[in-house]
Amino acid sequence: MSFIIVLSGIVLLVLLITLLRLNAFLAFLIVSILMGLVKHMTVTAVVGSIQKGIGDILGSLVILIGLGAMLGKLIADSGAAVRISTALTNLFGKKYLQWAMVLTAFIVGIPLFYGVGFVLLVPLVITVTSRYNIPAVYIGLPTLAALSVTHGYLPPHPSPVALIQQFHAQIGMTLLYGLCIAIPAIILAGPVFSITLKKYTAKPLATFAAKEIPESELPGTFTSFMAAFLPVVLIALHAVLQITTPATSKFYPILHSIDDGAMAVIAMLISVLTAAYTLGVKRGKKMEAVMGTLSESVKDVVLILLIIGGAGALKQVLTDSGLNNAIVDQLQNMHVHPLLLAWSISAIIRVCIGSATIAGVTTAGIVAPLIATTGVNPNLMVLATGAGSLMFSHVNDPGFWMFKEYFNLTFKDTLKTWSIMETIVSVVGLVGVFVINSFL
Template sequence: MPLFIVLMGVILLLILMIKFKLNGFISLIFVALVVGLAEGMTPAKTITSIQNGVGGTLGSLALILGFGAMFGELIADSGAAQRISRSLINKFGIKRIQWAVVLTGFIVGIAMFYEVGFVLLIPLVFTIAEFAELPLLYIGIPMAAALSVTHGFLPPHPGPVAIATIYGASVSMTLIYGIIIAIPTVIVAGPVLTKFTKKFDHKANKNLFKTEIVSEEEMPSFSASVLTAIIPPILMAFSAICEMTLAKTSQLRQFAEFIGSPLMAMFISVVVAIFTLGIMRGKKMEDVMKSVAKAASGIAMILLIVAGGGALKQVLIDSGVGKYIATIMSGTNISPLILAWTIAAILRLSLGSATVAAMTTAGIVLPMISSSSVNPALMVLATGAGSLIFSHVNDPGFWMFKEYFGLSISETMKSWSTLETIISVMGLIGVLVINALI
């Protein structure tokens, strides 16, 4: 019966979001209320559980995601992303242009949300394709693949960080494993896939992007841009290496864990970016702070959706569903990694939103972590991979890709949806391989 109520709650979530087009946060809170009451919780206890879920989730994530958004905005507004992409393209040359775009997507993508990175790099994609007389998708697919991989697998993106927080996983280890999986995945989903999409190329709708181009004189140097952009992954990777090689009592390890924690890594990155991409280039502090304020206001809905997922998760735990699932799972041979991927994939196909799919899955499969020996960091990546599968007409990213590249719905499915599915399936394979080796 408890699982039947959860199933009905998920179906209700699908109906609210798909049929009635209700906002994801409102839908999650409403479903959390319904599930809590249906599971036998009192109204007062249900409300308390939702409040604790929202507070517990945002308490650890609001600062991380806020600093992450500010960091990405500073990189975009300063022209650092533009400098990185131009310099890499000049260094790689036309013959290896796809690898330049992939590397640009990785560097830019790890510092900002997918949609922001996509809109920021689209003018670059059009410019390269026109200048080099190359098919648009030949450049666009590697860029989109790199951004999507960083969005699904690599902290400090909101999805991986939020799931890691719920699962109690090491964000640093999630980053290390995520990079191992991301490299082969982006090669197949990017440059390799373009060999099969040549016939889909059309003239793009250039009226869709209005990105401000920063002049050569205003852009920061390549070294300053790259070194600033990669501060978060460097700090987190340093923490992970110390965690694997040094004793817990080591002062170096304790220091590395401090500066490599998601909160401190993003805070340090923002402080450095304010100076390297702002003050040191002659900008006034007031102008730099405008970018910071714009970024903070732009992530409000993402924070609320993540909070809604946290509320549903807490209701599932407090109502006893978590223990019930753990009891059932103790007698099954199904891998929690495969189960997490499958649930996230089903929700992604139904809901469209990767964030909602991942957060809902996290609440359902959380008990499996404590009742099994599964690695929490790999559970994060399995959930993230499942939440990316086959983006289609209920996903805003689908329409963004379709319109910018001037494709039909069928062509978008054969290119973009295929790209996302490759990332999802290869993500699962990578997780299972790493799990078998560690």
């Protein structure tokens, strides 16, 4: 009975978002209230669970997501992403232009939110391919594969960070495992899959071509790369030092006194302050203008925060109503590996709803208790869920339509390119998770 209640709740969530076009946050609240009432919770108890769920999940995420938005905005507005793209294109040359753009997307995709990265990088792709007379899809799709992987797999992106919090995983180890999986996923869904893409010769609309930015107005190459990479370097360095530093070292207690959550906040704060100076103040911008950029960036994440908060509310109602325990019992009786189960549920929700973020955080609320009962690695659960959340993007995903319109493709060709690329990213991610799991 409990399993039917949860399944009905997920179906209702899908219908509210897809058919009624209801805001995802409102849909989460409605479903949370109904599921609590069905389990005979009082209205006061249900509202209390919702408030606790939203507070618990956002309490540790607001800082990270807010700082991530600020860093991404600084990199985008300063021209640092353009500088990175230009530097790599000049380094690789026309012959390896595809790899240059893929690497650009991977680097700038780590701090940039997906939507920002898309509208920033695609015009660059269109401009570069027009200059060299290369099919835009041949370069563009691998570029977006790299951007998609960073969005689904790697912190400090909102969905992976939210999953880390819900699964009680380690941000450093998740990042290291994620990088190991991200590289083959990008290669297979990007350059390897692109072998089939040269026949798509549709000309993208000239409207979407990037405006040329004068060389003198771009930040330096080293400064641009440092701004994009610094949070990853700091988080990964902390994780590596924790593993490699001997217990007899005087630095051992210091390193282990800083947990993953604290390190992530410190790393992001240092990165934002560094970028604000190197990409702003140092280049002659007034402090008021730099702070204005940071304030503007917050608008990009408000809806994301509300969606994650709504998922946290649903998760808390499932816990307080006792539905979570019943779900765990049902799922364990299915005799399916927890990693495959997390991927499958996330993939199904993704295909139904279209949002990778909603798919990931909703799945976490359902399967998180399995970690305690099965002993599965929580870092790999984050990655399995994230990989599932990227599965088969189609008509209910805004990214599908953005790709179609920017590259001027038919509906059928968009399915054969964009949707297949996202599917490859998702499946390779699942395989990578199981490969790493076999060594742990």
